[in-house]
Each structure stands twice: as C-alpha cells, then as structure tokens.
Amino acid sequence: MTDAPDVADAPVSLESLEQEGDAAADFLEGLLDIADIGGDLDLDVRNGRAYVSVQSVEDTSLDRLSDPDTVAALQELTRLAVQNRTGHFSRLILDIAGSRDARRRELELLVDRAAERLEDGASQASLPAMSSYERKLVHDIAADRGLVSESYGEGPQRHTVIRRP
Structure with a gap:
C-alpha cells in the first residue's frame, strides 16, 4: 500500500x-x-x-x-x-x-560551529531542535558549505545532524 x-x-x-x-x-x-x-x-x-x-x-x-x-x-x-x-x-x-534574515545569520553561525567540530575530528554534529523552515535553511547552508545534513527526531524534538560527505 x-x-x-x-x-x-x-x-x-x-x-x-x-x-x-x-x-x-x-x-x-x-x-x-x-x-x-x-x-x-x-x-x-x-x-x-x-x-x-x-x-x-x-x-x-x-x-x-x-x-x-x-x-x-x-x-x-x-x-x-x-x-x-x-x-x-x-x-x-x-x-x-528583518527577523528572518537575522535568524538566517544565526543559523549560519551554528552550521559554521558544527563544521569546526567536524574539522576537530567529530564524526557528526547535532544542532538544536528547530522548526521545519529553520531546518530547511540549515540544509541549504550546509549544502552551500559542502556538508551533508539530515533531520532526525519527531515533532518539537526534530533536529538536524551535520557531517562530512
């Protein structure tokens, strides 16, 4: 089915x-x-x-x-x-x-910090739970930086995990 x-x-x-x-x-x-x-x-x-x-x-x-x-x-x-x-x-x-632009800049910083953790040897970096729109932005930002991202969890606990390709 x-x-x-x-x-x-x-x-x-x-x-x-x-x-x-x-x-x-x-x-x-x-x-x-x-x-x-x-x-x-x-x-x-x-x-x-x-x-x-x-x-x-x-x-x-x-x-x-x-x-x-x-x-x-x-x-x-x-x-x-x-x-x-x-x-x-x-x-x-x-x-x-301009709240969306400000939030995008905050998300870019989160992704950059996650990338630093990956460069320091982490296999993946989890970001805090966020809305579907914010996760979409994170996926786009991560892709722009050559990273892979996936969302995990359900409901208000859904969050994004970033890793190297």
Whole structure:
C-alpha cells in the first residue's frame, strides 16, 4: 500500500500563492491596526511559498514583534487566517522587521560551529531542535558549505545532524 501524497507538498500555482499573500496582508493590516503598530507590507513569492514581510522605518514599536517566538506565533495565526479565507493549507513565511534574515545569520553561525567540530575530528554534529523552515535553511547552508545534513527526531524534538560527505 502506498501513502497518499502530502497536501502540503503539492505544487501550488503562482495565482494561489499571490492570493495567500493578499489574504495574509489583509489579516496582518487588521492586526497591526488593532495594536496601533505601523508597518509596511511587502508581498512576494519565493521557493513555492507566499512570503510576507512587515517593515517600518518610522515606527520602532514593530521591533517588539520581531522576537523569533513572536514571529513564529504570528506566522501560525496568519496561516490559519489564510486557510480560513482560502480553504487551503498555507505554508506562507512571515518576516517582521528583518527577523528572518537575522535568524538566517544565526543559523549560519551554528552550521559554521558544527563544521569546526567536524574539522576537530567529530564524526557528526547535532544542532538544536528547530522548526521545519529553520531546518530547511540549515540544509541549504550546509549544502552551500559542502556538508551533508539530515533531520532526525519527531515533532518539537526534530533536529538536524551535520557531517562530512
């Protein structure tokens, strides 16, 4: 018996992703208005996902929302709002005040430290548990550095292990 394909892995049309972005923007604009926080929204489609970025050059109150845990929670709320509006599962990515770029830089440092452990003789280096999006970034960073990475574990304990090819 074969498993049915995962709905979350099915290809999504550009039009559907743009609709996700629009639905997310509507939800986030309402949320920012309620919280009286200023911010400009930028919508994009990257790597088969709707990508919504909230930036502000004038209103520093947006910085309060850029904590990684807060961004993750707001992303989940936004995904639920999009799913409610479109009727489809959403894998959109939310970035607030550059939080995703900052997190990518942190993950690059983690991979670099893991590479140092490998150079010092370790056969593999385990990274802490992280979200699927962060693990995807780690896999990309590791590949860029000529390393092999695999994810292990289940649920919130899922983590990445890096080794030499």
